[in-house]
Amino acid sequence: MPGNDREKIRHLLVIQDLEGQRTIPLLETTYSLGRDVRNAIVLSSRSVSRQHAILLRVLIPDTEQYGFRIIDGNFKGKRSTNGLFINGTKCFSHNLQNGDLIAFGNPHAQAQYYAISNLSEAAFIESYTASDLSIFLSGQGNPANPFETIVSDTSVEGASDAALTRLASFPELIPNPIIEMDLLGTVTYFNPAAANKFPRIREIGQHHPILANLLSAVKNQTGNSFVREIEVNGEIFEQSVHYLPESDLIRTFIIREITEQKQAEAELKQRDRLLQAVTEAANYLLAEMNYEIAIEKALATFGEAANGDRIYLFQNHCHPVTGEMAVSLRFEWIQPGMETSHHHWQNQSYQTSGLGRWYNTLSGGQPISGLTQEFPTTEKEFLRRDNIQSFLLVPLRLEEDFWGYLGLADCTSPRRWSRHEESSLLTMAAIISGARQRQQVEEKIRYQALHDLLTGLPNRLQFNDLLAKAIQTAVHSPKSLAVMFLDLDRFKMINDTLGHTLGDELLQSVAQRLRASLRPGDTIARWGGDEFTILLPQIIETDEVIQIALSILKALENAFYLQEHELYISSSIGIALLNQQSPDAETLIQHADTALYYAKDKGRNNYQFYKESLNAKVPELLSLEKSLRHALERDEFLLYYQPRVNIISGEITGMEALLRWHHPDMGIVAPNVFIPLAEASGLIIPLGEWVLQKACIQNKIWQDAGFPPITIAVNLSPKQFRQPKLVEKVAWILEATGLEARFLELEITETTAIEDLNFARTVLKDLEQMGLLLSIDDFGTGHSALSRLQVLPLHNLKIDRSFIKELTTDNTNNKVAHIITAIVALGRSLGLTLIAEGVEKPEELEFLKSINCDDVQGYFFYRPLSVQQATEVISSKWNISQGLR
Numbered sequence: 010m011p012g013n014d015r016e017k018i019r020h021l022l023v024i025q026d027l028e029g030q031r032t033i034p035l036l037e038t039t040y041s042l043g044r045d046v047r048n049a050i051v052l053s054s055r056s057v058s059r060q061h062a063i064l065l066r067v068l069i070p071d072t073e074q075y076g077f078r079i080i081d082g083n084f085k086g087k088r089s090t091n092g093l094f095i096n097g098t099k100c101f102s103h104n105l106q107n108g109d110l111i112a113f114g115n116p117h118a119q120a121q122y123y124a125i126s127n128l129s130e131a132a133f134i135e136s137y138t139a140s141d142l143s144i145f146l147s148g149q150g151n152p153a154n155p156f157e158t159i160v161s162d163t164s165v166e167g168a169s170d171a172a173l174t175r176l177a178s179f180p181e182l183i184p185n186p187i188i189e190m191d192l193l194g195t196v197t198y199f200n201p202a203a204a205n206k207f208p209r210i211r212e213i214g215q216h217h218p219i220l221a222n223l224l225s226a227v228k229n230q231t232g233n234s235f236v237r238e239i240e241v242n243g244e245i246f247e248q249s250v251h252y253l254p255e256s257d258l259i260r261t262f263i264i265r266e267i268t269e270q271k272q273a274e275a276e277l278k279q280r281d282r283l284l285q286a287v288t289e290a291a292n293y294l295l296a297e298m299n300y301e302i303a304i305e306k307a308l309a310t311f312g313e314a315a316n317g318d319r320i321y322l323f324q325n326h327c328h329p330v331t332g333e334m335a336v337s338l339r340f341e342w343i344q345p346g347m348e349t350s351h352h353h354w355q356n357q358s359y360q361t362s363g364l365g366r367w368y369n370t371l372s373g374g375q376p377i378s379g380l381t382q383e384f385p386t387t388e389k390e391f392l393r394r395d396n397i398q399s400f401l402l403v404p405l406r407l408e409e410d411f412w413g414y415l416g417l418a419d420c421t422s423p424r425r426w427s428r429h430e431e432s433s434l435l436t437m438a439a440i441i442s443g444a445r446q447r448q449q450v451e452e453k454i455r456y457q458a459l460h461d462l463l464t465g466l467p468n469r470l471q472f473n474d475l476l477a478k479a480i481q482t483a484v485h486s487p488k489s490l491a492v493m494f495l496d497l498d499r500f501k502m503i504n505d506t507l508g509h510t511l512g513d514e515l516l517q518s519v520a521q522r523l524r525a526s527l528r529p530g531d532t533i534a535r536w537g538g539d540e541f542t543i544l545l546p547q548i549i550e551t552d553e554v555i556q557i558a559l560s561i562l563k564a565l566e567n568a569f570y571l572q573e574h575e576l577y578i579s580s581s582i583g584i585a586l587l588n589q590q591s592p593d594a595e596t597l598i599q600h601a602d603t604a605l606y607y608a609k610d611k612g613r614n615n616y617q618f619y620k621e622s623l624n625a626k627v628p629e630l631l632s633l634e635k636s637l638r639h640a641l642e643r644d645e646f647l648l649y650y651q652p653r654v655n656i657i658s659g660e661i662t663g664m665e666a667l668l669r670w671h672h673p674d675m676g677i678v679a680p681n682v683f684i685p686l687a688e689a690s691g692l693i694i695p696l697g698e699w700v701l702q703k704a705c706i707q708n709k710i711w712q713d714a715g716f717p718p719i720t721i722a723v724n725l726s727p728k729q730f731r732q733p734k735l736v737e738k739v740a741w742i743l744e745a746t747g748l749e750a751r752f753l754e755l756e757i758t759e760t761t762a763i764e765d766l767n768f769a770r771t772v773l774k775d776l777e778q779m780g781l782l783l784s785i786d787d788f789g790t791g792h793s794a795l796s797r798l799q800v801l802p803l804h805n806l807k808i809d810r811s812f813i814k815e816l817t818t819d820n821t822n823n824k825v826a827h828i829i830t831a832i833v834a835l836g837r838s839l840g841l842t843l844i845a846e847g848v849e850k851p852e853e854l855e856f857l858k859s860i861n862c863d864d865v866q867g868y869f870f871y872r873p874l875s876v877q878q879a880t881e882v883i884s885s886k887w888n889i890s891q892g893l894r
Contacts, residue, residue: 020077021123022064028053035077040064041084042113056114058089067104076124077105085253091115186263190220197258206263207241217241219248219261227252227259238267245271276427279316283433286314290437294444301340303444308342311437312417315430318344319395321416322405322441323354333358334368336413347420350395363387371404372411376431378402380423392418399424401431403438407446415441450831453824461535462815463513464520470760472534472542476594479546483587491554492591493543494583494601495523495561498613500539503576514571515578522564527557542598551586551618558582558616579614581605590621636672637686641696645671648703649873652882653722653844653864656857661886662864663720663754666704667873668696688728697729698738705746705753707876712752716883722754724786727761731768736775743779750780754805758787762801770801777802784844788832799839806836810847813867816856830860837861 020035033050040049043060052061060083067078080102081093088101091114095103103109107124186203190196194215203210210217215224218241226237233252238245249262290307297303304322312320322340327333338354359368366385370377378401381392392400397418405413415438417430459471467475476492483490497519504512516539523533523541532544543561545554561582569576583605591597600619608617640646650664670678687693701723708721729735743750755776762769762785773783784805785798798806808829815825833843845857848867857865874882 018075018124018126021125022050023121023123024050024052025120026053026057026118035064035066038066043083052113052118054113054115054118056091057118058083058091058114060084061089061113062093077122079103079105079111085251089114185265186219188219188261190215190223190259190261192224192257192259194220194224196220203263219246219263223250223259223261226250236264238271244268276429279427280429280433282314283311283429286311287433287436287440291440294440300444300448304340304441305342307437307441307444308340311433312342312344315417315433317417318347318420319350319397319416319418321354321418322413323416324405324413325411328356328358330356331358331361333360335359336364336368339413353391353394357391362391364391367402367414371402371414374404374406376401376403376435378426378431380425382423396420398422399426401426401434403431403435405438405442405445407442412442412445414438446831447835450828450835453828454832457828462811464517464535466520466524466541467532467534469534469536469542472532472536472544473594473598475532476544476597479544480587480594480597483546487549488546489548490587491545491548492585492587492597492601493545493554493558493561493616494536494585494598494605495541495543495580496605497539498579498581498609500578503578504539507572507574511572511574515569515576518569518571519565519578523561526560526564531557542601548586554584554586555616558584562614562616581608581613582616583608583619584616585619591619633678633683633686637670637683637692640670640672641692641699645673646696646699647671647875648700648707649875650707650721650879651866651873652871652879653866654870656854656862656865659870661719661883663722664708664879665722665724665756665866666700666707668700669873684726688726693726693728694732697726698742701739702742702746705742705748708752709746709748711880711883712748716887718752719883720752720754720782722756722782722784724756724758725761727758727764730757730761730772735772736779739776739781740779751782754782754784756784756786756807759785759798762798766800773802787846803839803841805844806832806841807844807846808832808862810867813845813847813849813853813857816853817850826856829856833860833862 022033022035024031024033037049040063041060042048042050042052042062042064044052044054044057045059048060050064062082063080063084065078065080066075079093079095081100082088092099093101093103094112094114095105096110097112105111105122105124107122109122110119111122112119184202186206187198187200188196188203188207188210189198196211196214199207199210207217207219210219214220218239221239226235227250230252233254234250236247236249239248240246244266245268247264247267249264251260251262252258253260289310293306293310294303297306308320308322320342321338323336324339325334325336328335335356335358336354337356338351341349341351343349357364359365363385364387366388367377380399381389381397384392384400395418397420399419399422401417402414404411405415415434417426417434459468460466461468479490500512500515503515516535520533520535520541523543527533527543528545530546534542534544536542543557545557548554562580565578565580569578583601583603585591585597585600585604587597591600604617604619608615611617647669649667649669651667652661653663653665654660655662668680668684670680670683672678684693687696704721704723708719712718725735732738739753739755743753757769777783782804783802784807785801785803786807787809788806812825812829812832816823816829829845836843842863844864844866845853845862846866848854848857848865848869850869853867854865854869871882
């Protein structure tokens with residue numbers, strides 16, 4: 010080529026059609042021109058054929074320069090419909106000269122050809138956008154026309170259509186391999202590019218991958234052209250096949266190599282499979298309540314998607330003998346037909362077994378990946394026992410702790426793990442670690458649900474469950490059982506005088522002495538406050554019960570030394586035996602409670618057995634229940650309202666209605682005294698309706714006064730929630746009071762929700778369809794987990810005040826804080842609003858802010874308020890928001 014840039018011949022084609030004028034630099038060896046958008050140069054005119062003409066680069070004889078020849082028709086030799094005209098003369102083939110005017114059927118689609126020199130590269134590029142190329146070129150200093158004509162090839166002008174078809178394809182100039190084969194499978198032609206790329210193409214013939222199955226493929230095609238993918242020596246190509254019926258030839262054209270594209274597509278498909286597997290595994294780990302089953306399903310799903318042979322979950326622990334840090338295989342998924350390696354990976358000390366590199370690398374948060382042959386010798390020995398050829402390990406972390414690792418193995422080939430596989434396994438590790446954390450939290454929550462946080466004793470729920478099981482056993486046994494109800498004499502005085510902290514320590518010490526006074530197999534539970542219940546199974550004679558009661562009374566005789574105080578305390582014990590008068594759990598506890606009151610009447614520090622001659626209730630309770638029956642009609646009940654506050658803005662987001670009983674003689678009676686009486690007697694149903702109606706009326710009054718609308722929350726008791734026509738009664742109250750359903754929030758306790766989950770779901774769905782807000786109250790005190798409650802249509806989750814209280818008293822690395830954090834995170838993942846109850850201290854509020862809790866209730870902001878006080882608070886907040894003083 011000329012060394013001087015200005016000596017270089019440059020070729021331009023100026024197109025004029027219905028789309029306007031555009032200049033095209035001719036830089037390629039071959040161009041197709043026509044109306045079809047697949048042409049290299051598209052001409053916009055109805056007179057133009059789909060492929061009207063071919064433009065070929067040809068050498069100028071006796072020079073190193075080239076020009077262009079234009080041929081009428083397509084690559085198969087088929088002429089255009091309306092012909093090709095050069096400078097007004099119709100022709101089939103023409104060697105273009107500078108200035109030639111080309112018409113494609115009529116003047117609506119035409120082009121002018123320029124071959125120019127004496128033009129810089131910059132000016133040449135600028136010419137692409139010139140509106141009038143002739144004027145532009147004249148302004149460049151009269152660029153020279155390097156030749157006036159190209160010598161015509163007369164053989165072309167008189168050639169047959171088949172010969173021109175071969176010329177049009179110009180195969181020797183094309184860098185893509187082209188091969189022709191006849192219908193007998195004989196290779197009749199291949200271009201230099203094909204010979205270079207596939208040197209044995211003629212020798213191998215139709216058995217070569219390029220030509221394999223081509224004859225049958227052509228016969229089975231409806232058209233004469235198609236595209237297929239082929240693989241040759243690991244390379245993948247896109248092959249265009251054309252059957253030329255006029256010559257009984259099959260021409261193949263290698264369009265492009267697509268190896269990298271196919272690899273990328275395969276990687277993308279594998280990445281999608283892995284992502285889908287990770288999603289399915291996450292669903293298993295979220296929905297399946299059994300942690301071990303969830304892990305097995307998750308590992309199987311991921312192992313199959315990753316095309317691995319084995320997937321392991323290893324867990325760190327202290328060696329049972331040496332105490333060194335060791336690792337054991339906890340879960341394993343293997344391909345069918347493989348043997349488990351569980352016994353290979355038990356109690357392996359990192360240092361002794363030569364796996365110290367694994368511990369150091371993985372504990373630092375880095376994965377380990379590679380071929381077994383590249384691993385250190387000691388590690389190879391372990392891996393080869395399972396025929397592992399390549400291994401990928403990622404750490405499992407729980408908060409800041411390195412608790413194990415996840416391993417993916419290939420036993421059939423030395424495999425290099427892709428970044429998608431590594432990142433997917435890391436994601437799996439994070440999901441599994443999250444599931445483990447949730448498992449620990451739920452175990453903690455279940456423990457909390459079944460145990461008293463202060464003493465560690467079983468709580469009321471667990472005691473009832475154990476008692477019910479013990480009764481079933483006793484019914485089929487010659488032995489019986491007894492229930493003791495115990496409370497501490499004068500504990501309230503100590504608690505009120507010396508403070509709750511010392512009172513809590515006293516309860517813990519009492520619990521230890523009571524536990525030590527019992528036989529193996531006996532159960533003691535904290536019933537609440539200073540009350541304890543004791544289950545004595547396997548009783549043969551009453552004297553056994555008496556001896557245990559005396560042992561308990563004696564155990565409490567000695568002084569308790571707490572915080573430099575010398576404290577003395579005694580207890581009263583009521584006892585009920587399983588018999589015809591006390592045949593079930595509820596009656597046993599009730600009769601033991603009744604006997605307890607009589608033990609107190611006998612002067613305390615003694616025990617009493619229940620007998621039929623005792624009243625079903627002590628006189629005080631009978632009197633209280635009698636008063637309760639008339640309290641509603643005498644208008645002795647009133648509602649207090651405790652605001653719920655947004656933790657960030659401090660704005661009031663709602664009110665909780667709290668029932669109070671103003672007894673004419675006793676004054677304010679605590680809800681924990683009269684609510685159980687109302688529940689037991691059935692009075693809770695009319696009382697609950699009164700609360701609902703009163704709360705709705707008050708909320709409507711505030712709205713009518715012009716205050717911003719807020720929600721009013723009302724707690725439903727278990728019996729009230731289970732009444733047959735609850736939904737209809739709520740609807741009637743809303744209609745009667747005129748309050749919109751979206752401003753009423755109904756709360757049920759966790760225990761109420763899970764006692765009959767299907768029933769609860771049905772009722773709550775009906776209430777939700779009405780537009781009400783639904784909440785779980787006192788979460789954490791029942792025997793459930795969020796994975797069970799997620800089936801209910803809930804909006805809010807209220808964290809029980811006992812957890813908030815423990816925030817500042819828990820001394821064991823603040824485990825309660827972790828539980829609250831997990832509850833908030835899990836609740837938020839289910840789309841619930843989180844509300845913390847019982848917030849009384851600034852540090853409690855700051856902690857709740859830090860974990861993104863939504864709302865709070867408690868004395869830190871507001872105590873329960875009378876209607877007048879609540880109205881004043883709402884009014885004050887509203888005035889401030891309006892900018893009033």
